[in-house]
Amino acid sequence: MDDMPGMEPMPSMDMSDHAGHDMGAMAQAPAALPEGEALRDLPLLANEAGRSGLFKARLTAAPATARFVEGQDTPILAYNGMSPGPLIEACEGDRVEITFANRIAGEQSTIHWHGMPVPADQDGNPMDPVAAGADRVYAFELPEGSAGSYWYHPHPHGRAAEQVYRGLAGAFIVKAKADPIPVAYGDTSLMFTDLRLAAAGSMPDTTMTDLMNGRVGDHVLVNGQKNPKLTMASGAKRRLRLYNATNARFLRLAFANAAMTLIGSDGGLLEAPVAAEEILLSPAERVELVVAFDQPGSATLTTLDYDRGWMGPGRPADAGLTLLTVDVSGAPAETMPPLPGRLRPIAPFGQPTISRRLVFTETVAMNATGMEMGFLINGKAFDMGRVDIVARAGETELWEIANQADMDHPFHVHGTQFQVIELVRDGKVAKPAYLAWKDTVNVARGETVRLVIRQEQPGARMYHCHILEHEQLGMMGIVDVRA
Ligand code: C2O
Ligand code: CU
Ligand code: CU
Numbered sequence: 213m214d215d216m217p218g219m220e221p222m223p224s225m226d227m228s229d230h231a232g233h234d235m236g237a238m239a240q241a242p243a244a245l246p247e248g249e250a251l252r253d254l255p256l257l258a259n260e261a262g263r264s265g266l267f268k269a270r271l272t273a274a275p276a277t278a279r280f281v282e283g284q285d286t287p288i289l290a291y292n293g294m295s296p297g298p299l300i301e302a303c304e305g306d307r308v309e310i311t312f313a314n315r316i317a318g319e320q321s322t323i324h325w326h327g328m329p330v331p332a333d334q335d336g337n338p339m340d341p342v343a344a345g346a347d348r349v350y351a352f353e354l355p356e357g358s359a360g361s362y363w364y365h366p367h368p369h370g371r372a373a374e375q376v377y378r379g380l381a382g383a384f385i386v387k388a389k390a391d392p393i394p395v396a397y398g399d400t401s402l403m404f405t406d407l408r409l410a411a412a413g414s415m416p417d418t419t420m421t422d423l424m425n426g427r428v429g430d431h432v433l434v435n436g437q438k439n440p441k442l443t444m445a446s447g448a449k450r451r452l453r454l455y456n457a458t459n460a461r462f463l464r465l466a467f468a469n470a471a472m473t474l475i476g477s478d479g480g481l482l483e484a485p486v487a488a489e490e491i492l493l494s495p496a497e498r499v500e501l502v503v504a505f506d507q508p509g510s511a512t513l514t515t516l517d518y519d520r521g522w523m524g525p526g527r528p529a530d531a532g533l534t535l536l537t538v539d540v541s542g543a544p545a546e547t548m549p550p551l552p553g554r555l556r557p558i559a560p561f562g563q564p565t566i567s568r569r570l571v572f573t574e575t576v577a578m579n580a581t582g583m584e585m586g587f588l589i590n591g592k593a594f595d596m597g598r599v600d601i602v603a604r605a606g607e608t609e610l611w612e613i614a615n616q617a618d619m620d621h622p623f624h625v626h627g628t629q630f631q632v633i634e635l636v637r638d639g640k641v642a643k644p645a646y647l648a649w650k651d652t653v654n655v656a657r658g659e660t661v662r663l664v665i666r667q668e669q670p671g672a673r674m675y676h677c678h679i680l681e682h683e684q685l686g687m688m689g690i691v692d693v694r695a
Pocket of ligand 2: 324325326327624625626627
């Protein structure tokens with residue numbers, strides 16, 4: 213393993229040096245980015261198959277330049293020259309064949325299909341790296357019932373965090389054969405990423421604070437733009453898909469002057485719409501909303517304060533950011549069809565046959581050279597050569613995730629969708645208000661989340677905290693699913 217860079221599981225750092233660097237970065241005001249440009253739709257990845265039932269394309273990861281600030285070129289990493297990467301749209305029942313070309317000099321990469329039910333050897337996990345300069349084909353089928361809003365990102369061992377914040381992430385929509393949401397609502401993807409720019413337009417290196425808390429940027433972008441503008445007629449409804457593709461930013465979101473209805477989670481539609489005042493979208497989570505723009509004027513998507521636990525100085529100001537501004541014109545929209553009261557059935561799982569407990573802890577210790585930290589699951593840091601859990605394909609399991617650490621940790625499992633059944637806080641057990649398919653769930657500090665999960669396909673799967681720096685520092689394990 214020592215041939216791979218950037219993968220010390222327990223970094224040891226000189227405090228004085230890095231604390232100084234952090235404070236220097238904070239004292240400097242972040243560059244101003246233009247706001248109020250028309251919202252760009254994510255460009256679609258063209259299907260080269262030429263026949264229905266197959267989605268075939270090529271994705272190349274390579275260095276590129278972006279222009280966030282007038283007159284400054286920022287070196288980034290991009291898929292097919294763009295960040296976020298192109299939007300992939302395929303249908304339930306389709307076969308997908310995507311050739312991945314890794315053109316990042318000197319670095320391994322992969323494409324991981326976050327949340328999608330793809331075979332373990334097609335899932336771009338860290339055991340399956342694509343060398344710099346190499347190509348590989350990812351091939352899988354999209355089963356019936358898998359319609360939802362997913363995303364793709366690199367997952368190479370020790371390098372995922374950096375490749376993602378440098379620009380590699382894209383959205384992947386699986387469309388339903390029969391979709392109950394009225395077509396008149398449209399379908400707009402909003403992909404959130406997080407950018408930190410130094411004065412000269414470069415992206416600063418990761419600091420000690422970033423490693424501890426996860427790297428949070430200075431600007432939250434939507435489809436690569438800061439606070440873009442969308443124009444809607446009054447009375448219009450819009451279907452929005454929100455993706456948190458940031459490394460570590462918790463987005464507690466509210467819409468001023470517009471009513472939000474939650475219709476979908478990570479793995480697709482809910483059973484029925486749920487009115488929502490606000491939404492907490494932790495790193496890697498997605499939601500689908502229908503937003504009603506009934507009042508002419510300005511409707512803004514803004515962030516509220518959320519304390520997810522922060523170590524050391526430099527807690528970012530997360531309240532009061534305007535992420536998107538919707539200009540609602542006085543001209544009334546055509547009459548919108550109503551949102552159906554039932555969206556689709558979600559079958560609850562049967563009685564689990566096995567239960568497992570995963571405990572998150574953080575360790576911070578001083579040694580001769582500085583501070584040493586660990587982000588652990590059941591007292592262990594990730595080891596690619598170790599199987600942590602052996603499970604059987606098709607068996608229903610109860611997983612209890614206990615967060616005994618000082619920060620929230622969004623828990624993610626590869627290869628399937630699960631259902632959260634209970635949340636325990638201060639000894640009180642609560643049930644979620646509705647059933648939902650999830651692949652990522654925030655486990656708040658001191659909280660225990662119980663979920664029911666079933667892996668249908670055999671192979672080794674990762675589970676980890678989706679603060680990518682924590683994943684890199686060890687908060688990850690392997691479940692080996694046997695046939
Ligand atoms: Cu989105 Cu293992 O990750
Ligand atoms: Cu994943
Ligand atoms: Cu974490």
